[in-house]
Amino acid sequence: MKALLVAISLFVLTPFCSNACSMYKITKDGKTIVGNNEDWISPNSKFWFERGGKNRYDVVYMGQLDEFAQGAMNSAGLVFDGFANDYLAINNTEGKISIPIGEAVRKIMRSMSNVSEVRDYLSTIDLGFLATGMIVFVDKTGDYLIVEGEELILGSEPEKCFSNFYYSQIESTDEVKLVNFRNGMKYLSESDGNASIDYTGEVMESMMSPTGQTQYTTVYNLQELTVRVYLFHDYTNFVEFTLDDEIQKGDHEVMIAELFPKDSPGYVNYLKYNDPEDPTGYLKSLIGEKSPTEEEFEEMGFSWMVNTIGYEWLLYKNDSNGAIDIFKFGTELMPNNANLFDSLGEAYFKNGQFEKSAAAYRKSLELDPENEGAKQKLKEMAALKKK
Secondary structure: OHHHHHHHHHHHHOOOOOOOOEEEEEEEOOEEEEEEEEEOOOOOOEEEEEOOEOOEOOEEEEEOOOOOEEEEEEOOOOEEEEEEOOOOOOOOOOOOEOOOHHHHHHHHHHHOOOHHHHHHHHOOEOOHHHOOEEEEEEOOOOOEEEEOOOOEEEEOOOEEEEEOOOHHHOOOHHHOOOHHHHHHHHHHHOOOOOOOHHHHHHHHHHOOOOOOOEEEEEEEEOOOOEEEEEEOOEEEEEEEEEHHHHHOOOOEEEEHHHHOOOOOHHHHHHHHHOOOOOOOHHHHHHHOOOOOOHHHHHHHOHHHHHHHHHHHHHHHOOOHHHHHHHHHHHHHHOOOOHHHHHHHHHHHHHOOOHHHHHHHHHHHHHHOOOOHHHHHHHHHHHHHHHO
């Protein structure tokens, strides 16, 4: 039982993000290779390709169903990835341009070729959206830019690792206790680095999630504009493509798992997670036959996981029935969690089941009398009923 709780709590409480959780670059013999691991709950990751044009670069993006780019590479050999970090106050915003992060990143990837250009542009932007994260850019020369809310740090070391911490807040990487980062640094100290996709894949394998939730790994050759993909912490199989070849097909997208054999571990996990006949099957598989108490579930942050998965089904898979099953499962495990009943109310509402929606919102309000959102929804449904 204790082992189960430790395993789930490690998974849930690891600082996950919609962006990658480890990254490595090496520049040697005129080549720059970059790798990253995407550690997250959902296997619903995809590539989408945007053809360039006059004064505009071709780009391959990667991200989840919400189409928020977690990383990208353009035809100039510029790549980026992002990291969720602890809160770090941002004060240098006065007089800067306010723009959504997604819009800023898209402008960069479509029009910029090196990290100096990116730094000059971002120095004019209000980076308040990075109070709990950072972005790293690498260009084909091997120069990199760490974008923190208060800092824009340029560097050019031949090898560099990044993960969920701020370089501005440490004096030495010895201070970083993240298991994946420490494993990667150990691997690098014991190997002779070479600028190859194979070697960079080995580095990323050493840095994969300690809880086994590295959904995919991408490795980029910034001179040849090739991308290698490993799926679901399986480094025995991979898929490769060139940006040029994919762009010839025009603008398009593809689910990453669907590039791999149907019997591969990653594809099997993808099917389990998205099973329309049993939307709660993935969550049940994490729990197994054990029976944690509600308090233990809360300590593990399991309600956060239920909400994250449930809202993916509700908002991005457009499957309100699946979302209802997931939120109901959560309320059965955590019957005193007001937030889960609120989520269940929203799923019922979207499905047009207003009586059940009202009942769920009333329960949420009973558990949390300060839930203004539930009060508003109940008023809205009362007005609908009068009509």
